[in-house]
């Protein structure tokens with residue numbers, strides 16, 4: 267009798283914006299490390315999520331959505347990052363929303379590698395009730411690319427994710443684990459703190475969100491059993507500050523409270539969080555917002 271060999275490899279998750287890539291990765295690894303929101307194109311960084319089981323370790327690479335609009339320099343960088351993430355992985359998960367195959371999806375299909383196994387993942391199964399239509403849709407999608415395999419899942423509801431992992435596992439090379447078994451991401455807590463604030467900004471600003479906004483962790487200190495985190499939200503123009511701060515500071519207060527609660531859950535400790543808004547070029551007129559005391 268031979269022991270099952272240990273397998274470990276990299277898995278890229280690709281697809282157009284909003285198909286559910288971040289949700290899928292978060293549910294696969296069981297933790298919230300990649301931001302999600304209803305607004306498309308929220309992912310701007312590659313986040314490695316790691317899932318370890320007794321005989322295998324899956325290292326997931328979450329890619330930014332393939333950008334089909336807002337053709338700025340940033341988006342060009344995002345598109346290059348999609349291509350980069352497809353080089354040197356062992357398996358690619360191409361995510362499609364069940365029953366929707368658009369021009370934007372086809373643009374991502376055009377980037378899929380020929381030499382790496384690509385599994386078609388039909389997400390949002392909960393929205394596709396009609397099984398006959400679903401199998402016709404699978405055929406339609408399979409005609410677009412020689413996918414190695416297909417799985418239907420609901421990332422949000424955690425459905426059929428075990429089945430998906432079963433299809434990925436054989437493509438991982440035999441290898442010792444590359445990361446410690448209790449590690450779920452190779453991103454720093456500092457990075458994750460910025461991602462969480464960015465997620466809340468996306469959620470609460472919606473269409474008002476300034477497109478050029480950046481989030482920077484200015485300081486991250488461990489104070490006994492507590493983290494003290496200072497985050498700056500950088501906007502381009504003075505006029506954008508009130509959009510983020512809201513009337514009487516209400517919006518920013520909500521954003522920082524929710525971000526703090528998420529951080530406490532993720533880091534498993536008490537967090538003191540202070541979020542400020544400032545204009546990128548301006549330094550004299552920063553507005554410092556104290557979560558508990560309103561605007562200074």
Ligand SMILES: Nc1nc2c(ncn2[C@@H]2O[C@H](COP(=O)(O)OP(=O)(O)OP(=O)(O)O)[C@@H](O)[C@H]2O)c(=O)[nH]1
Pocket residue numbers: 281282283284285286287288289290301302303304305306307308309329330331332389390391392393419420421422423
């Ligand atoms: N109904 C349903 N909604 C889902 C499912 N999976 C994800 N969603 C929703 O789809 C939206 C987009 O999900 P994300 O995970 O942010 O999508 P993404 O592909 O990472 O998006 P970008 O970061 O823009 O590339 C969110 O509102 C999710 O809650 C699912 O299985 N069913």
